[in-house]
Amino acid sequence: MKQVLISIFFITALLGCKKEINVDLPNASQQIVIEATVTNATYAQVTISKSVAFSNSNTYPTVSGATVNISDNGVNYPLTESKAGTYSNNSLIGVPGHTYNLLVKVEGKEYSSTSIMPLQVHLDTLLLEKLFWGHESVWVVKPQYSDPAGFGHYYMFIETINSKQFPQFWVWDDRIVNNSISTIPLIQSDSTINVNDTIEIEMRCIDRNVFRYFTALQGSQNNATTPANPENEITGGALGYFSAHTTQRKKVKVQ
Amino acid sequence: MQLKFLQKRILDKLLVTIAILLSVQSFAQDKHTISGTVKDKSTGELLIGASIKIAELKGGTVTNSYGFFSITLPKNKYKLITSYVGFNASEKTVDLSKSNELLIELTPISELEEVVVINRKKNDNVTKALMGVEKLDMKMINQLPVLLGERDVLKSIQLLPGIKSAGEGNSGFYVRGGGADQNLILLDEAPVYNASHLLGFFSTFNSDAVKDLTLYKGGMPAQYGGRLSSVVDIKMKDGNNKNFDVSGGLGVISSRINIEGPIVRDESSFIISGRRSYADAFLKFSSDSALKNNKLYFYDLNLKANYKLGKRDRLYLSGYFGRDVLGFGETFSTDWGNSTATLRWNHVVNNKIFSNTSLIYSDYNYNIHFKTGSDKLLITSQIKDVNLKQDFDYFINNNSKVKFGANVIRHTVSPGRVEADETSNIKSTIVENRNSWESGLYGSHELALGNKLNIVYGIRLTNFTTIGPGTFYTYDKDGNRSGADSFGKGQSVASYWNVEPRVSFSFQLNASKSIKASYNRNVQNLHLLSNSVSSSPTDLWLPSSNNVKPELADQFSVGYFQNFKNNQYELSVETYYKALQNQVDYRNGASLEANNNIESELLYGKGRAYGIELFVKKKFGRLNGWVGYTLSKTERKFEGINDGNYFNARQDRTHDVSVVGIYKVNDRWSLSSTFVYSTGNAVTFPGGKYRVNNQTVFSYTERNGHRMPAYHRLDFAATFEGKRNKGRKYQSSWTFGLYNVYGRENAYIIQFKDAPSDPSKTIAEQVSLFKYVPSITWNFKI
Structure with a gap:
């Protein structure tokens, strides 16, 4: 949400400028x-x-x-x-x-x-939609599935465009779409989908800890929050995660 | 129970002390009272904080927020000298053989005279006990250079020491190490929950409608409560009760119009002031059809009217409505804004006691509309206050003044509601409303002991009670739900009592030198949750509850004040130490939107802030302005962050400098310039990187262990007054501005990412805003 608002402002302000800079970063010990x-x-x-x-x-x-x-x-x-x-x-x-x-x-x-490993929720189909967003219209993929009754289902989506993994993932829970059919769109921050692209979506049902790990990772990586290493459930002080999840893939061609 | 008993003991004791101190003053003597109001002769506006001195005696008084004063003296003849910044002082001889009522009207100093009148005695800054108080002259604010020519009271106060900007071109601010949400911003007594437009780039206060701004950064008087670090008390103009006035302006960002006039000449008046931005008007000319459908604007509407009911009674009704609207075609739109309304009744009980009763309403809400395919969503959130407040001013004599009163606020917070169309797959979700009562009882006594010592001491007793209906959860230390309780309507869930002592005193070393000290405790029961680095309309206010405790701040400050050259120069040095308790932060990976378990995402900690502020001001002359410097430290400590050690708060900036100069070239041209420099914010930069899920991920070591580059900027403005024809009211002026004169690329954010040209490398990229921003504004008055 916040990111959207900020980017809207940047688009409209047209006053900003970007440049690469040198930042003196002390080397942290290898982990x-x-x-x-x-x-x-x-x-x-x-x-x-x-x-x-x-x-x-x-x-x-x-x-x-x-x-x-x-x-x-x-x-x-x-x-x-x-x-x-x-x-x-x-x-x-x-x-x-x-x-x-x-x-x-x-x-x-x-x-x-x-x-x-959570119980599997079946990915029914992939829908495609053209959204009017900012200056342009962009293609988005909307995975459709039926969220089961009760709260506590967590999903992760990974997108591959023409056999190349897209450098962004999506995680959400069932707070908004509970016990119902979900078609929440996978909105890309920099849209890259074109007509005739083949898109593969992997849907994972993940557990709560992994959901929190990836939510935190996402927040830290896109400057939305004060960055920090996401808390994981690995004892001993390693970075990364351990996830037992279900997986299912579907493909769709943009046309 | 024991705590309540203790609090009652303390209160009893204080009441006894107050009674003793009051009785000291009232030894028998034939005394009479002069009371009345001080007004601007040209417009009839009541003057707030005008000083009334008695030539024959030391001491005097100042008018309250409604221009009222009262002085009680032994029978005699006295000369009253009334003065106010920007006005000619008035002298009046009164024969106090009986009690008197007086209307004092001051004439504004004309532009021409302004540069020569320097022989005014104005040393209130030295003599008054209050410290950490800043009062800005609206006339001066209107001359300062600002971003895109949009005059802004909240940005102007950031040029004062101890007050730091929340970011480039931002109207948010931090006071003495407090958070941006720890400022109580009042518009005609109504709290404004989100005082910014366009994500903070402009404030909600249209300076055309603002009469007076007083900022307390320490030593808050007891009548204010509810926030930890500062009070910004903004009073709207009452409107000209002598003549109809239409004024306005055209600027780069917005246009303004202001209409005011009498309802009953010399007695009652009204004012309507509006402002609307028109960035979106330009979008309409765009050849890009997608851009054409975009919306981006904000507006403000200020309304106020007052009516004199009789000799002793006056009613005021004021309102503010403002909104931001952002939209992208059919897919996405959002709007947010505040509405406030204040109904006040001034009543002069007798010539010594002034009463004001206020009924105040304040509402902040946002809506987000989102549409894709068959899914149509509306996300809303709201905070609403209804406040009933009673204040008394008791002018005992010219050495002693008491303020006391009480208020009760009903807060209703609707944290989040997701409403979906029936055709939509998304289910409507409602996060339960939270209801609470916040009540306060206060008393404050301003006292002059002899010629040298002035004291203001007071106490505020507050209660905050969160009530049902609703389900309230308890959480273990990892944030997992450990229990749930259902509460019925009106049932108390959690109740907090707090005693807030406030003391300040000044000791005058001689007529132009004094030392001052103050201590105050403040309590805050509404907590702003923002999981982001900049202010957002979707930031959420959360009331204290069974999990969230009231935030507390204790501030000590000591200062030295001196005036030079017949009060032409003013110098102050203030130091402060502030300790903060029950500060709120959130866990990593917290999702704050539409979350019924939001309190499980919170961490509680403490903070400390200390610093020294230097301020030198030249008050009169062709050239006036000031230099401010702050050296400070601001830290926070949370279990689970930074191994539980103190870390720099984001707003910790070691050095902060501001220089303001206004030069009057002649009666047509005036020039102004401001320069600011500050150490960069404390931020968290990566300590290394690794790979997860086939993506580069950064690792972090210490919270806020790095610094943004230093921030500095020079701005310039020139104002040209149109020719003034005698006998014609029409006036106009042009203001030309240049923001960021030498084009410094100040870092707004620094982001780390894979190099777009070479994915095997990572780069740091700096985003800067606002490099050389020129502006032009045309103002008129009919």
Whole structure:
């Protein structure tokens, strides 16, 4: 909301100017980053990397030699390093409703986390609409699904345009659309959809902690709030998240 | 229970002390009272804070907010000297053989005289006990250079020490380390909840309709309560009760028209003042059809009328309506604004006691309309106040004056309501309304002890009670819901009593030097939740409840005041220390909109602020103006932020300088210029970066551990008065302005992102607004 208002003002003010500047940022110490997922469709995967200084290029050192284990009600699924910093287990396909525990041992430290895979909400279809927004009309995709009764359902959407992941994601809960059909649009901050593009949407049903993690991450990244590292449920002080979520993909061609 | 008992004990004790102090004054003697009002002779406007001195004695009094005064003296002949900034002083000899009523009319100093009249004795700033008070002369405000030529009282006060702008071109401000929501902004006694237009770039106060602005940054008198850090008391003009006047202006951003005149000549008057911006009018000329359908404007309408009911009674009715409208074709539109109304009844009980009864209404709300496909949404939020207030001024004698009164406010907060069309899939959601009562009882005594010591002491007793109906939740320390209670209509959910002592005194070292000190406690029961870095119309007011405790502030200040060269120059040095309790912040990732569990998102902490303010002002002469400097520190402390250590608040700026100069070249031309410099805001910049979800994400270490670049800017304005023909009322003037004369690119925000040209790199990008903004305004008066 706020972002929309601010951008409206910027558009209309026409007085602003942007320039690249040098900011002297002290290098923070390198931190472990864990990105761990269990899904109901594909295998479990954990990537471990490290943060770098702001002035570095966007290449992140991978962390090898970790012991990674995910357990489901006492059953252990060890993950093996399939390529540098990426650990996976092909036999671990998640079951909605189950609780998963992650344990990572690396560089003499232990990190653990828990996530509950929510029950799957079915993505019915993808609708397309042309919105008149600002100076231009833009295409938006509207995923349609039926939110189940009761509060506490959390959704995340990832958009891929012509096989390229769009650098923005959407998370919301069922506060506004509860127990009803949702067609909330995925509005892009910089619109990039054109006629004849093929768009793939991945819909994830995520748990509350992951929802809060991504909401906070989004707020921090787009200057809407005082930035801070989003709180995650990983003990031991690593960045990143552990999410057990359902996943479903659908494609649509813009025409 | 014990606390209540203690509070009652303290109150009893204070009442006894007051009684003793009052009785000291009233030893038997044949005394009489002069009472009356002070007015502007040309328009009949009542003058607020005009000083009345008795030549034969030390001491005197000042008129109250309704221009009323009263002085009681032993039987004798006296010479009364009445003075007010911008007016010729008047001398009147009165024979006090019996009580007298008096109407004192002052004539405004003509433009020409203004530069030569310097022999006025005006040392109230030294002698009065109140400190941390700033009163701005509207005439001066109207000459200062401003963004886009839009005169603005709230931006002008930011040029004073201790008051900091909330951002580039912003009408929001921070006082002595307080938050932007900790300022009580009153328009004819009605609180204005969102005092800005266009996301803060303009304030809601049309300076055509403003008569007087007084700002208290410390030592708040006991009649004010409800906010922690300052009171901005704005009084609207009453309207000319002698002649009809039409004035107005055309500017870059908006046009204004002001009509005032008598209802009954010399007795009652009205004023209507309107302003509308027209940025959207230009959009209509756009060849872009999408742009054509966009809306962007704001308007203000100020209305006021007063009516004299009899010799002792006068009624005032004033109202303000303002709104912003922003819209993008059919998809999205939003509008927000304040409405206030005040009905007041002035009654002169007798020649020593003045009574005012006010019924006040204030409403702030916003609407957001959103439409996509079959979904049509309306999101609304509102805060509404109804306030009944009774104040008494008791002028005991020329050394002693008492103010006392009480008020009760009913607050209704509707935090969020989502209304959807029937065809829409989105369900209507209503966050429960929150109702509360806020009541206050106060007494304050202004006393001169001997020739050197002046004291104002007072106390304010307040209660805030949040009542049902509604469901109120309790939360554990992680913000998870741990219980729920349903309350019936009118049932008390949480009730807070607070005692707010206020004391200030001045000790005069000689006629032109004094030292002053003050202590005050303030309580705030309405908390503004804003999860963003700039003010937004959707920021939410939340009342104290079972979870949210009243915010408290204790402020101590000490100052030295001196006038030089026959009061032509004024110098002050003030230091302050402020301790804040129960400050509110939000958790990371909090969603504040339409959230029934909003209180689960909050964190509570404390704060401290201290600083020193230097101020040198040249009050008269061809060249006048001031230099202000503030050295300060502002910190906050929250469990869960910055490992529980103190961190710099966003508005912590070490150095703050402002220089204001107005030069009268001749009777047609005047020039003015302002310069400001301040240390950059404390902000949080990334300490590193990593990758999540195939995107670059920044990591942060310390909250507000970095600084924005220093902010500085020079503005300039020139005013040209049209020729004045004798016998013709018509006057006009042109004001030419240049904002940001040397084109400094001040950082509005700095954002970090992947380089658009090279995604393997990240860059810092600075956004600046307003580089060399010229303006031209034409004002007229018929």
